[in-house]
Amino acid sequence: MTAMTPGSNLPLTAARVAVDVTAPVRLDVSGLLLAADGKVRSDADFVFYNQPAGPGVTHSAAPAGGDTITVDTAAVPDGIEKIVVTASLDAAGATFAGTEPTATVRNADDGSALASFTPPRLGSETALVVVEIYRRAGAWKVRAVGQGYANGLAGIATDFGVTVDEPAAPSAATPQAPPAPPAPAAPPAPPVAPAAAAPGTGTGTGTGTGTGTGTGKVNLDKGRVSLQKNQTVSLVKGGRPLLGSVRMGLGWEPAFRGKNIDLDASVIAYGPDRKKIDNCFFGKLMILGGAVQHSGDNLTGEGAGDDEAITVHLGGLPPEVTGLVFVVNSFSGQKFSDVAKAYCRLVDARTGEELVRFDLTHAEPRTGVMMAKLIRQFSGEWEMTAMGEFVDARTVRGMVKPGGQAL
Template identity: 80%
Template sequence: MTAMTPGSNLPLPVARVAVGVTAPVRLDVSGLLLTANGKVRSDDDFVFYNQPAGPGVTHSASAPGGGDTITVDTAAVPADIDKIVVTASLDAPGATFAGTEPTATVRGADDGAVIATFTPPRLGTETALVVVEIYRRGGAWKVRAVGQGYANGLAGIATDFGVSVEEPAAPAAPAAPQMAPPTGPAAPLPAPGGVQAPPVPAAPPAAPPAPAAGTGKINLDKGRVSLQKNQTVSLVKGGRPLLTSVKMGLGWEPAFRGKDIDLDASVIAFGVDRKKIDNCFFGKLSILGGTIQHSGDNLTGEGGGDDEVITVHLGGLPPEVTGLVFTVNSFSGQRFTDVAKAYCRLLDAGTNEELVRFDLTNAEPRTGVMMAKLIRQFSGEWEMTAMGEYVDSRTVRGMVKPAGKAL
């Protein structure tokens, strides 16, 4: 038996596995069958207590004191299904996972032998989790520990993966009765395709805080996006996630004529647990099997266009890479108040079309800045967020800790 950590994976020794999820409180456990684009094919691929069977995947309710189980028969999973994610949500309305650590136990479905266990760490305001996933890789099946949380319950996970889920309708004004209302607890409305969605927990009575200035999320459907600090763009165009190769161009100019500025652009790759997997910079121009490549060092910042370019093959990144943070450092110790027109921009590497731009303003007298981050969502798409957060560090090594905290 192996105790897994976030992002770790293991080969499955048997074709049929059962994933049970237990906790000190009642959980609702479900399984979603996802294609290579990170979405279900239809609502039939959502397996939970109201729809306990799907192609190659079944749900079984818990016995007293136990947890619900998702059983996967990998030999019966359709060929166009890339992975099955196993999720858990809290049954009590308004409850969070803070102080409640669920444990997933992966067993052989036929002999009951324990293959692995996983307990997600550092849980807080999450009300639902993607706990583990069973996925194909090179003709074989593996299990990966995930532990990623959602604040809007199982309905949030379901809609993120493409399931049509309708929340219960708000009470309407009295009208002539059409039919007798159901007795007992309020029933959720059936979603399209006949799936009766799990009830959505009631929101807390206090109104949520207004979003901070500059925040919000958009996609690429309307062309190039200009981001402000802390704003996020989903790298989706026409409903399809961008999984081709992209370039992150970083540029700057001296604030004072005749003064060279030697800045270094880098990217740090992180896993689910926010631990560094590798970093790419002028001293290490290719990492992760060539899926991330650096153009080389620019010593002055002179010349038009991007000063340094980092190419990322999004579709080829190892699955354990879930976050990328792009940084710029002043190796010679000059402060960013000596820099003008610092920016980063994301381009389609195939067409050189500019997709996203972030112009850095209000420089601080420090030697390092986190320009932007790319985060892989569990639906498979990537999101880019403009950061513009300054730190005191002349090398990428000193950026790892603050970058991990910023993910």
Template identity: 75%
Template sequence: MTPGSNIPLSAARVTVDVAAPVRLDVSGLLLTADGKVRSDDDFIFYNQPTGPGVTYRSGGGTAPDAITVDTTAVPPGIEKIVVTASPDAAGQTFQGIEPTATLRDADGGAVLATFTPPRLGTETALVVVEIYLRGGQWKARAVGQGYADGLAGIATDFGVTVEEPAAPPAPAVQAPAPPTAPPQPAAPVTAPPAPAAPPAAAPAPGAGKVNLDKGRVSLQKNQTVSLVKGGRPLLSQVKMGLGWEPAFRGADIDLDASVIAYGPQRNHLDSCYFGKLTILNGAVKHSGDNLTGEGAGDDEVIVVDLGRIPQEVTGLVFTVNSFSGQKFTEVAKAYCRLMDAATGEELVRFDLTHAEAQTGVMMAKLVRQFSGEWEMTAMGDFVKARTVRNMVKPAAQAL
């Protein structure tokens, strides 16, 4: 096919995969007659792989990602499904990496058409093809329209809500660069004490999205910070330090810090804790158990290599439990803080300001946005749970 050409579909269910010499993120958007999505639920991608009549399939890095459209299941009012693609690597354009879209019969596998957009250069995202309804007939059209502001730019253009970093407005929608950057060298799992400099003021309730451009951020319960600095997602090693002190002099308090990893359907993937110090192929590592809570600095530290977190992981919930049954009313000065693992610089801090007579607390969560950036939200939610296993369900519900 050539740009602008179209063919009638000879199959009710079709699959579009987009291949290139590098890994691509492929997505689909369901559009109404005005060219917009009805809601963010109409954006189908790796974090939201299913929608009405449209599904996403990951190639896992060894095969192309694909979008399947079942035209018999597309809801009334949807007149077009656009298939998009963007390079997985941060800042990479389509210069020299021509993608090819292949349209297939989803059931029989027969190739119906192929399309390679010509003359690509600085584009970081493309609308590759569209499946559209015209005169009661479903058709496919080759598009090849490029965007310079990534997949988030495409999504915004079609009405999907995109949280933007604080930056001066520009003629085109500004969005964070796509995910994945080379990981930073590993740093020892030894957390320094909090720097003497006072933290930046906490964002006011109801304020816009806060990022890291103005330095260290101090969060209150339920507040969120986007891990973006200078307009780009922070994709390097970070450390989540968790600390506490006994509320009563001379008492020991044995708490266990953990992190639970979830997929796009809030499905539990793995848990990292004192009994399993490494998960996700080494992308998440635990410092080991602290049995007393005594001493300055962080009691337990979890190192997270954001650049190596697998794409199927979309949420991380950091928890603290009292296996021995001590309640959090016996704990003082509990906190969590996110640091740059390479420099030790504190980026975000959350101090727990109240306690409940429970044995578990969800301290914070990191959630991957479709634009590739991660967001950290302070939680401070108490539950009855003495082990990380008992935290899996409430933490999933809190994502």
């Protein structure tokens, strides 16, 4: 087996090769089929855990842990010049500093190792192009790359033409230090024209738990609030707006035993004109200078507790952000009629106290749902409204327009 260095290349002696990418931490490994212009022809050329097969390329679990991208060179379409194998970190805010992912290139038929490559001197990168399998003069070769990106999978996707984000942030091939999450700040100045708040429909009742049941608007003074669809809670406690860090946890379970459900939770940030400013999802784990952070992707929905979580530093949000819409999508096309016990809950990120909960009590055979929205008021406090509105959209990109209309 040959140990490769950055930029080195070797001819492939097998028609079917497997690239195992392993590391001490969990990685998301992808394969992108690129044409002569260096771009994918369509999103079908992006092969990863949620879309595990493309023309001549497949994704699977590696025998020794990690992920494997297998390339059948005889089945790769003539218009494809190379397949790049990428790796991004699953943990929010994590970098490759101190982590050395290794790519092992094997003969996919007999398992014999052909080459290995460990990118050296990694630091603030959050995603890498590890190796590429490319066509040259009718023959196939492998090249060690090790190019780093500081903006995760979104940077790679943008460079190679994948439209999973709209618009994605410019890629950064030169390593850059990721921004530190801002500390909670004083209430920002009220925006000039914030999005209109949804009318409230409840007042706190009971002891320890408030439930929207009448006129007016419930706040957090009586403890945890349980919302029903279209009800609103003001994030105010003891007469003071909540402006610290909160975590929106989203969870679900398969409706039928033994059937995995892979859903993706995201949040879309809007300005006062209801236009999207940015969105945070499994391919872009941090936005708005670290004020919003995603926990990473959950592939099955199994187990107790939140399946995915999005942390929002309310006091650190830019003043131009007046609305946040939290959504869940089924990229693989499974319908929400196959989902049970879907919910969202707002938690104080510092204490872990659950503040607000919304349980989705009905489902529709569609691929997207808007779970909840947070809207900034003129006075600076935030209000949360339960939504539970279903749409036909498999990615966060398809939720931008209905989310804006719902503000």
